[in-house]
Amino acid sequence: MSHADTQDDADAPESGPGSARIDRWLFGVRLFKSRSLAAEAVSGGKVHVNGARVRPSHSVRPGDVVIFNRGAVDFECAVAAIPERRGPAREAVKCYTETDASRQRRELHAQRMRLAAAMAPRPEERPDKHQRRELRRLRGRD
Numbered sequence: 001m002s003h004a005d006t007q008d009d010a011d012a013p014e015s016g017p018g019s020a021r022i023d024r025w026l027f028g029v030r031l032f033k034s035r036s037l038a039a040e041a042v043s044g045g046k047v048h049v050n051g052a053r054v055r056p057s058h059s060v061r062p063g064d065v066v067i068f069n070r071g072a073v074d075f076e077c078a079v080a081a082i083p084e085r086r087g088p089a090r091e092a093v094k095c096y097t098e099t100d101a102s103r104q105r106r107e108l109h110a111q112r113m114r115l116a117a118a119m120a121p122r123p124e125e126r127p128d129k130h131q132r133r134e135l136r137r138l139r140g141r142d
Helices: 003-011 021-026 035-045 089-093 100-119 130-137
Strands: 048-050 065-070 075-078 096-098
Touching: 003 065, 021 048, 021 065, 035 048, 075 089, 075 100
Parallel strands: none
Antiparallel strands: 048 065, 065 075, 075 096
């Protein structure tokens, strides 16, 4: 590495570390509520970095593409920065950029869910005790 390369790195606007473990990054940018949940998702093969299944110790760098399933929709984002710590949501959002395709999938899914909720039958009044028991039995929760 030449002196010019180190000088360019020093002038970079990022002040955070250059890489981080994928489970720590997912937790730090608030995409998972706990680090153990993030590690569990990565271990279970639910998280892919640059199209490859990875382990929780895999490091991510700015520019990597992270894909995981968020509910019923695949969430795809590019790593923009590595946070020093888990901070406020406003700072966490600056550490990744969601791809346009992912954003469109998410919005389409939300629209479908709103439509499904509007089409669902609604009773005029709340079910009484016997009706609730019958509903529980029909749904297999008894």
